Amino acid sequence: MKKILVLLGVLLIGTSSFADEIMVIQGANLNNFWRKKGIDEEKVLKVGQKIMMDNKIPKRVPIFVITNNKVINATSSPYDKTVNIYSGMFLYIDNDDELAYVLSHEIAHSVEAYGGMIKYMAMNANSKKYEQKADLNAIDYMVKAGYNPVAAITMGNKIFGEPVWDWGFTYLHPKGSKRLIDMYKYIYVKYPQYLNSYLTNTPSYKNFEYSMRKDITEFQQKQKRRRMKQQDEL
Numbered sequence: 001m002k003k004i005l006v007l008l009g010v011l012l013i014g015t016s017s018f019a020d021e022i023m024v025i026q027g028a029n030l031n032n033f034w035r036k037k038g039i040d041e042e043k044v045l046k047v048g049q050k051i052m053m054d055n056k057i058p059k060r061v062p063i064f065v066i067t068n069n070k071v072i073n074a075t076s077s078p079y080d081k082t083v084n085i086y087s088g089m090f091l092y093i094d095n096d097d098e099l100a101y102v103l104s105h106e107i108a109h110s111v112e113a114y115g116g117m118i119k120y121m122a123m124n125a126n127s128k129k130y131e132q133k134a135d136l137n138a139i140d141y142m143v144k145a146g147y148n149p150v151a152a153i154t155m156g157n158k159i160f161g162e163p164v165w166d167w168g169f170t171y172l173h174p175k176g177s178k179r180l181i182d183m184y185k186y187i188y189v190k191y192p193q194y195l196n197s198y199l200t201n202t203p204s205y206k207n208f209e210y211s212m213r214k215d216i217t218e219f220q221q222k223q224k225r226r227r228m229k230q231q232d233e234l
Contacts, residue, residue, distance in 0.1 A: 040090055041065045047096060048083070048103045054145040061110040063103065072159060074102050076109035078120050083110055092158045097142070097151030097199065104138035104145075105152075111137075128174045135179055136186050143191055150194050152183050154204040180208055181215045188223070 048063040063083045070088035077084075083106040093099050112130060113120060123130045135156075139149040160176025173179070187194060199205055209216065 040067070040087065043096075043099065044085060044103070047099050048107070051100060051104055051107060051141050051145045051147075055141050057107070057111060059111055059114050061107050063107075074106050076106040076113070078109065078113035078123050081110040081113055083107060089159075093155070094202075095151065097148040098155040100142050100145065100147035101138055101149075101152040101155045104141040104147075105134050108134040108137035108141065131173050132179065132182060135183050139183060139186055139191070143194075148194055148197055148199055149183075149187050149191055150197055150199040150205065153180055153187075153208055154199055154202055156180050156183065157204045157208040177212065177215075181212055181219070184208075184212070184216065185219055188219070 044063060044065050048061075051057075052061060059081070061081055061083055063085070066084050066086045069086045071086045072088040072092065074083070074085040074089055076082070083103065085102060085106070089102065093102065109123075109130070112134070113123060135152065139152055142149045142152065156176065156179060160179055161173065162176045174182075
């Protein structure tokens, strides 16, 4: 009997010690688990899955949040099709639409990479071309998933680089100004209704308009001349 009591005492002490060690997670329950774990992960997965489901993307694209790295970046690996978004990026994302652009762009890269080894080599050899293609595919993904494509411009205006030299392999992405005006043109022609949305009143979009005024005006005038010519031909 004494041996049994001693054994129970040891078990109780061990249990008490173990309970003390897990006090660091006190307060977590089924109702607040995601907030304890991190709402960034929950939001990213929710938006990413919506983009893939609403666009009926028939390919697997795993999405990960890298919380221990504050770099301002999101990447797609053409080798294993995974998408990573780094926690530093969240400082620049102001709404679900901007998050949708970041994820849509990287998802577009991953989908493209399913083309096999030849496509993999092409993407690495001509990265600028495929960056532009991913931007425009991302806009289509966003619209089909119910997000505002103008967020591609507001987000890009905040994070795109503008290198001094852009020759050959010196920079893997096109100049930020080129990417922005190309996305603007695409939205202007294909989804013009969004250019009256609330996002066009944000500081980031206003800054884009101010800095790219010449390019925007020239494009709009060209589009007007094209429409007038089409009307004359009717």
